[in-house]
Amino acid sequence: MARPAMIIVGSGEAGGCAAVALREAGWEGPITLYGEERHGPYERPPLSKELLTEKEPPKPRPSAEAGRFDELGISHRPNSRVIDIDPAGKEISLHSGQTAHYEKLLLATGARARLMSVPGSEYALTLRSFEDAWALRHLFGAGGHAVIIGGGFIGLELAASAIKLGGRVTLLENQERLLSRAVPAELAQRLHEEHVCRGVRFHFGASVSRVERRAVILENGERIAGDVVICGIGAEPETALARKAGLRAQNGIVTDDRLCTSNPAIYACGDCAASVHPQFSDQPMRFESWQIAREQGALAGRNMAGANERQSIVPWFWSQQYDLHLQIAGLPDLGKSTVVRPLSDDAVLQFYIDGGGRLVGAAALGQLSDVARDMRIAQMLIARKATPDPAVLAATERRLKTLLAA
Amino acid sequence: MEEGWIDACAIDDIEEEDVIGFEHGGHAYALYRTLDDRFFCTDGLCTHEQVHLCDGLVMDTIIECPKHNGRFDFTNGKAKGAPVCVDLKTYETEVRDGRLFIKAG
The missing domain is CATH 3.50.50.60 (FAD/NAD(P)-binding domain)
Known part of the structure; x- marks a missing residue:
């Protein structure tokens, strides 16, 4: 044996x-x-x-x-x-x-990577592995026009990378806004504006009817031609x-x-x-x-190995698009009320509080230097099941770190 | 002062249990102040993905990288576990007349 x-x-x-x-x-x-x-x-x-x-x-x-x-x-x-x-x-x-x-x-x-169930879906590239990235790199490196299906994290990060390389991007999203599953609306809106500023063209409520090697055809008959078609509709x-x-x-x-x-x-x-x-x-x-x-x-x-430990992990997630960092901690969806803390002219942190006053989630968008520290403190407060005073959370002159000592 | 020492900042530029960034000769440093008013200096960039540590959170004598929460003990530069595994370089510090000097290079 x-x-x-x-x-x-x-x-x-x-x-x-x-x-x-x-x-x-x-x-x-x-x-x-x-x-x-x-x-x-x-x-x-x-x-x-x-x-x-x-x-x-x-x-x-x-x-x-x-x-x-x-x-x-x-x-x-x-x-x-x-x-x-x-x-x-x-x-x-x-x-x-x-x-x-x-x-x-x-x-x-x-x-x-989730695949579409429409004719020609095999023409759309997906991103999951190093080899997938290698293939995209060669197509992006040539500049040109990328048609991206899906306004989730992968789609948006790829859009930002394609723009950075001097390409053009059209992004097709079947919902009426970006990141509708994962990100609070105000922050998704700010990200959307940034992408528009950088030249990404969006089609919302876009339903794909079929894919060709270099084009996507929508249900309404519109044909969007590009040099590469990418599908980022989740995993x-x-x-x-x-x-x-x-x-x-x-x-x-x-x-x-x-x-x-x-x-x-x-x-x-x-x-x-x-x-x-x-x-x-x-x-x-x-x-x-x-x-x-x-x-x-x-x-x-x-x-x-025998530890028999329960998990006590606070989910934490980030995405980077251009110079903007989005971070989400905990479970914003469990929140019943929102407290907003401005971090700078162009950075904001939102706290999500449940019915019992407990901090259950936080999300921030801005430069990494503006959002990182306070998000980390938020994550620790969520882990402690803290019930912080909303007035302190919103008051930028009060250091968040003081709440950890409480 | 002897050679190699640089006047980095006033000690009150750094809050207690906090960090600020400092650049000299094209090199990024991070300067730390503990709750009991001790001062330390390390390289300014995380050894994992070259992110500025001065944007990170100081807890006691630990600095956390703002990007992936890699942790270092800034008193000796030791990496405190994945995702960071390479230690930070540290530099001597000295306080004189309310100013913080570091021995660079």
């Missing part, structure tokens, strides 16, 4: 953090990380930004954890697709025909493997507040997982965020 082994499926941020955390939490047996990509864990946030615009030919930027695999005796298997899990026998099967036995298994399978969790193994999955692989799935030997974390965040709700929630992937990865690793 082989030594009991920990297996991680998925070698993104979450998988890499989990592997390191497992070892640091005292697991001494084998740790194997299987990834479909040919790279080890690397940072995805730059894919829509610096990797497209910087002059140097880009390389994947390895995550901090990837550099420690050798030292920690973590085995990373690239180009490896896990095709099956046998929960009864505690075994996984690889596309190569190999099998491997696990003591505990972590699914960190991530998410994939879908990779749950196929989990479903096949009989694990509970809805919008993501369902886990408890310790990131354990419906099978006690199998955990899930990151973009693929819908987990319970007990400080906010007893309903599983799924986030697509670099920070959550990292923090959940580390928590899953510790719990697989």
